[in-house]
């Protein structure tokens with residue numbers, strides 16, 4: 085395929101892993117970090133694809149910085165961030181689309197623990213956009229024998245799958261940290277998926293998307309791997325550490341911590357029942373212990389599985 089010029093914003097674990105995948109395919113990749121190297125203007129010059137792998141806390145600020153520089157009208161935006169904006173509850177793709185209404189925006193999300201991808205272990209992901217041609221171009225850019233990329237027409241569903249599973253991964257870490265067993269973990273992850281779907285539908289996502297790689301796939305990866313920073317938050321809190329202690333030693337960002345707060349606000353505003361999110365929030369706030377969170381979930385009113 086033709087070689088593409090790609091600007092990757094955010095040189096953290098995920099930005100670097102994605103940069104390596106595109107470089108290995110022969111594309112020209114420029115990586116930007118707020119902590120040095122090339123200027124944003126230089127990195128953006130002639131970029132056909134602008135990929136953001138910035139943590140949620142920086143997305144709005146960086147999107148507004150990018151607005152000050154000239155871009156080709158055909159530049160495709162790709163967002164790989166898994167979070168929700170605390171001020172607006174917008175998703176990262178909604179922020180980029182609002183800032184650049186005439187450009188195609190593609191969401192890249194899936195079961196992608198960066199440490200495994202850096203070792204060239206096999207993995208799959210999803211690129212989702214309402215602009216199919218843009219999604220297909222991004223698919224070509226990143227596909228390789230060890231990284232299989234699927235397209236999907238439901239960007240909000242793909243994005244929310246990756247974002248909401250972080251809260252469930254914190255809960256799964258607690259479950260394993262308390263040694264609650266395989267039955268408990270299966271129940272938690274399955275009810276977690278139900279909760280994700282309930283929220284996702286309120287955002288306009290397709291239910292089916294949550295059964296795919298970016299939903300169930302990412303949920304399984306993150307809830308079962310000690311490589312996940314979100315899982316580590318829950319696991320270490322179950323071992324008696326405070327959130328502050330865990331975050332002090334955590335390598336990189338655990339987006340689920342902030343997502344939980346933003347999501348709970350959204351759920352309360354729209355009267356959506358989110359029992360797992362609620363208990364994770366209270367645990368992160370230091371209001372309850374991991375054991376109390378478990379009791380709260382087990383002692384809820386009994387009910388039909390689906391309603």
Ligand SMILES: NC(=O)c1ccc[n+]([C@@H]2O[C@H](COP(=O)([O-])OP(=O)(O)OC[C@H]3O[C@@H](n4cnc5c(N)ncnc54)[C@H](O)[C@@H]3O)[C@@H](O)[C@H]2O)c1
Pocket residue numbers: 094095096097098099117118119137138139140141142143145146164165166167196197198199335336337339
């Ligand atoms: N690491 C993974 O395995 C992985 C996989 C898929 C998706 N993600 C998602 O990708 C995003 C980044 O994750 P990561 O693991 O690379 O995190 P990280 O903490 O390693 O890196 C975050 C990057 O964002 C930058 N950043 C943060 N605030 C900024 C600001 N205000 N202005 C400019 N830059 C800012 C940091 O400098 C850093 O380069 C997260 O949303 C995460 O959920 C991570």
Ligand SMILES: O=P(O)(O)OC[C@H](O)CO
Pocket residue numbers: 166194195196197198250253302305306311312313314315337338339
């Ligand atoms: O380390 P985490 O918990 O941010 O998870 C990384 C990816 O989102 C897994 O797909």
